[in-house]
Amino acid sequence: MKVMRSIIQFVSTSLLVLSASTSAHAQDPNVEGRNFLAEGNNSAASKKFAEAAKINPFDASALNNQAVALAAQGDNEKALNLLERANRLAPNRADITANLNELRNWMNRNSPQVAAVQRKSPVPGAYPNQGDIPPEPPPLWKK
Numbered sequence: 001m002k003v004m005r006s007i008i009q010f011v012s013t014s015l016l017v018l019s020a021s022t023s024a025h026a027q028d029p030n031v032e033g034r035n036f037l038a039e040g041n042n043s044a045a046s047k048k049f050a051e052a053a054k055i056n057p058f059d060a061s062a063l064n065n066q067a068v069a070l071a072a073q074g075d076n077e078k079a080l081n082l083l084e085r086a087n088r089l090a091p092n093r094a095d096i097t098a099n100l101n102e103l104r105n106w107m108n109r110n111s112p113q114v115a116a117v118q119r120k121s122p123v124p125g126a127y128p129n130q131g132d133i134p135p136e137p138p139p140l141w142k143k
Helices: 002-026 029-039 042-055 060-072 076-089 094-117
Strands: none
Touching: 029 042, 029 060, 042 060, 060 076, 060 094, 076 094
């Protein structure tokens, strides 16, 4: 009887720990943000990564991931600012440096086109051989 009570107590304690661990993991905004990114819900992902960065403003991964979600939504300037900050926080992270360089290069190549797109009416001929549509931004999260 005493042994059975010990086993039940051990199993109950293990389940509580497992439940708390699973619950904490499910509520981790970084995990939720990555899940939203994988589903293609960039807006929700951006909000979750912003939440993670609010919890820990020095989390370079959260800043990088939020930048990826924002770039996917076309908010390249804010994405660039976040990537620059993430790069300052973690200068040895190759993925962050690659994302930063790729976004900088894309913006440098397309800055006149990006500015033209942000006007109320598109500028005819601003994008030779492509009509009036700028090239797609780089898919930072696929690397």
